Amino acid sequence: MFEKYLDIILNTPLFDNLTQDDAKDLLSCMNAHSETFPKESFIFLAGNVPSGIGIMLTGKAKIIKEDIYGNLSVIDSLEAGDIFGEVFACAMIDEIPVTVEADTECEVLLMDYQKVITSCSTNCVFHSMLIKNMLKILAQKNMFLNNKNDILTSRTTREKIMKFLENMAAQRDQLSFDIPFDRQELADFLGLNRSAMTREMLKMKEDGLIDFNKNHFKLLN
Amino acid sequence: MFEKYLDIILNTPLFDNLTQDDAKDLLSCMNAHSETFPKESFIFLAGNVPSGIGIMLTGKAKIIKEDIYGNLSVIDSLEAGDIFGEVFACAMIDEIPVTVEADTECEVLLMDYQKVITSCSTNCVFHSMLIKNMLKILAQKNMFLNNKNDILTSRTTREKIMKFLENMAAQRDQLSFDIPFDRQELADFLGLNRSAMTREMLKMKEDGLIDFNKNHFKLLN
DNA sequence: AGGAGGATGTTGCAAATGCAACATAATTAA
DNA sequence: TTAATTATGTTGCATTTGCAACATCCTCCT
Numbered sequence: 475m476f477e478k479y480l481d482i483i484l485n486t487p488l489f490d491n492l493t494q495d496d497a498k499d500l501l502s503c504m505n506a507h508s509e510t511f512p513k514e515s516f517i518f519l520a521g522n523v524p525s526g527i528g529i530m531l532t533g534k535a536k537i538i539k540e541d542i543y544g545n546l547s548v549i550d551s552l553e554a555g556d557i558f559g560e561v562f563a564c565a566m567i568d569e570i571p572v573t574v575e576a577d578t579e580c581e582v583l584l585m586d587y588q589k590v591i592t593s594c595s596t597n598c599v600f601h602s603m604l605i606k607n608m609l610k611i612l613a614q615k616n617m618f619l620n621n622k623n624d625i626l627t628s629r630t631t632r633e634k635i636m637k638f639l640e641n642m643a644a645q646r647d648q649l650s651f652d653i654p655f656d657r658q659e660l661a662d663f664l665g666l667n668r669s670a671m672t673r674e675m676l677k678m679k680e681d682g683l684i685d686f687n688k689n690h691f692k693l694l695n
Numbered sequence: 696m697f698e699k700y701l702d703i704i705l706n707t708p709l710f711d712n713l714t715q716d717d718a719k720d721l722l723s724c725m726n727a728h729s730e731t732f733p734k735e736s737f738i739f740l741a742g743n744v745p746s747g748i749g750i751m752l753t754g755k756a757k758i759i760k761e762d763i764y765g766n767l768s769v770i771d772s773l774e775a776g777d778i779f780g781e782v783f784a785c786a787m788i789d790e791i792p793v794t795v796e797a798d799t800e801c802e803v804l805l806m807d808y809q810k811v812i813t814s815c816s817t818n819c820v821f822h823s824m825l826i827k828n829m830l831k832i833l834a835q836k837n838m839f840l841n842n843k844n845d846i847l848t849s850r851t852t853r854e855k856i857m858k859f860l861e862n863m864a865a866q867r868d869q870l871s872f873d874i875p876f877d878r879q880e881l882a883d884f885l886g887l888n889r890s891a892m893t894r895e896m897l898k899m900k901e902d903g904l905i906d907f908n909k910n911h912f913k914l915l916n
Numbered sequence: 917a918g919g920a921g922g923a924t925g926t927t928g929c930a931a932a933t934g935c936a937a938c939a940t941a942a943t944t945a946a
Numbered sequence: 947t948t949a950a951t952t953a954t955g956t957t958g959c960a961t962t963t964g965c966a967a968c969a970t971c972c973t974c975c976t
Contacts, residue, residue: 539845541861549845561841564834566827571838591827605826606787606812612833613785617792619840620782624760624770626847627886629934631963640762657924665848667964672925674962688924688972850964852933878954888934893955895932909942909954 476501476508476583479531482555483583486529490607496600503601504589511535511576518574524562526586530554533580538573551577557611563587564612626665631674634664639684639691649693656689697722697729697804700752703776704804707750711828717821724822725810732756732797739795745783747807751775754801759794772798778832784808785833847886852895855885860905864914871913 476483480497483489489497508531511517517528517535535552549572552558562570564587591605625637638660642651653660661668678684685692697704701718704710710718729752732738738749738756751773758771758779770793773779783791785808812826846858859881863872874881882889899905906913 541858561834561837564830565838566831566834567838591830592823602813605830609785609812609826609830609833610787612830612837613782613787616782616833616837616840617786617788619837619844623840623843623847626844627883629886629888637762656922665850667850668924669926669965670963673927676925877952889954890935890956891933894957897955 476506476531476581479508479581479583482531483529485555486557487611488527488529488557488604488607490610491603492600496603500600500604504585506583506585508581508583511580511582513576513579515576516573517576517580517582518559518570518572520571520573521569524559524565524567524570524587526584527560527563527590528558528574528585529583530556530558531581531583534577535574535580536577538575539571540573560608560611561615563590564608622663631666631670632678634666635671635675635678636683638664639693642691643693651691652689653691654689697727697752697802700729700802700804703752704750706776707778708832709748709750709778709825709828711831712824713821717824721821721825722806725806727804727806729802729804732801732803734797734800736797737794738797738801738803739780739791739793741792741794742790745780745788745791745808747805748781748784748811749779749795749806750804751777751779752802752804755798756795756801757798759796760792761794781829781832782836784811785829843884852887852891853899855887856892856896856899857904859885860912860914863912870915871911873910874912875910877910 480494483501484492484494484497489500492500511533518525520538520540530552532554536548537550537552537558538546539549540546552574558574559570562572590608592601621641625634625641628634628637639653642653643649655663657672658668661671664671675684675686679686682694685694701715704722705713705715705718710721713721732754739746741759741761753775756773757769758773759767760770761767773795779795780791783793811829813822842862846855846862849855849858860874863874864870876884878893879889882892885892896905896907900907903915905915
């Protein structure tokens with residue numbers, strides 16, 4: 475049924491440290507099943523009970539949030555291999571706060587949250603690895619969001635840029651590194667205007683704080 | 696040993712839905728132990744291996760982060776009943792990125808992460824509740840950070856204030872509500888200057904968007 | 917090579933914001 | 947009650963920032 479997508483599923487962080495055989499056993503013991511959603515249909519609908527955890531197998535989708543006045547905004551996009559819904563399932567809330575809409579026809583692997591976190595009798599060891607993986611996924615997202623928050627709380631453009639670059643440097647453990655964004659993407663990530671950001675970056679270069687060329691940055695001093 | 700603090704421990708979200716007896720069993724099966732840290736000592740030290748999950752029993756401490764230039768900043772403060780270290784333990788990273796320093800003498804309950812997430816033979820049911828609670832804690836923190844991020848990414852002061860208030864309204868499910876911050880705290884939370892924020896809030900009142908008095912806010916229109 | 921399209925850099929200007937300083941109101945302590 | 951302290955509101959001003967428009971550079975395609 476979803477056997478042909480086993481590669482995608484196994485490469486998901488949810489199945490880290492599990493062999494193909496273990497994963498197969500787990501999937502069947504969790505009653506995981508794939509479902510096909512036509513273009514523009516809703517994979518999850520805001521207000522519904524969080525049903526479970528999804529893995530995108532084929533197609534593209536987007537996560538949409540509606541504010542109290544009805545304005546829609548796209549929070550994130552999903553493609554093959556992405557996990558979604560795990561936060562809402564694990565948070566045990568009553569209603570999903572977002573809608574997941576299929577941009578193209580999508581095949582999705584759906585797993586029941588209860589089954590994911592409840593060890594069955596035979597597979598306890600593997601199940602416990604699955605749970606460990608889930609904890610890791612949530613915790614890492616947490617650290618990422620904490621870092622981003624820290625950056626965004628800075629008052630000035632310069633401080634935002636600086637914190638972002640320091641973060642990258644810490645991640646790579648080097649004062650010289652490439653960043654994974656172009657200017658516009660970086661500006662969006664930092665909540666800044668592109669030209670204002672560029673202007674400030676150039677000032678920082680003049681001031682001898684940093685050096686950069688295209689995507690390559692260096693922290694000086 | 697930590698019996699006198701059982702109330703504090705049980706009121707922690709980690710032990711939600713567990714009776715006092717279950718919790719006692721779990722604590723002993725996890726080899727949980729309390730430790731006393733003198734004032735100004737380090738409960739966790741940045742760079743060390745994340746040893747486990749802590750619960751503050753008495754005293755106050757602060758979580759400190761050091762940037763690559765050695766500048767220190769206080770990320771959070773801890774007091775009785777607060778859980779800490781769970782994100783780093785669950786993320787399975789090599790080095791803790793923060794230091795936890797005791798402001799006063801502190802008693803702390805320490806639990807080994809491996810023991811927390813590994814079901815022992817006798818207590819599986821309770822252990823699985825413990826794990827569910829841990830997932831919930833991480834997932835809820837996640838949702839909170841996502842919301843805050845969404846607010847902070849807004850370009851203008853007005854939009855930040857508006858999103859924050861909409862969030863509060865959604866949480867309370869009412870257009871009229873109290874906020875848990877005074878002006879300075881709110882400004883810090885939103886990454887704004889207090890007077891600039893107040894100025895904008897008053898403009899929003901003039902424009903008929905919101906009404907407020909002290910901590911009480913109302914969304915209009 | 918020539919040209920199209922995208923990414924990056926540059927600039928002027930209006931508007932938003934931070935900052936500091938002070939005014940007023942509310943709360944707490946004496 | 948008065949005084950002290952803290953929270954909130956108010957203002958002028960310098961600076962930062964967003965925005966729009968354009969220049970330059972780079973890459974890729976034919």
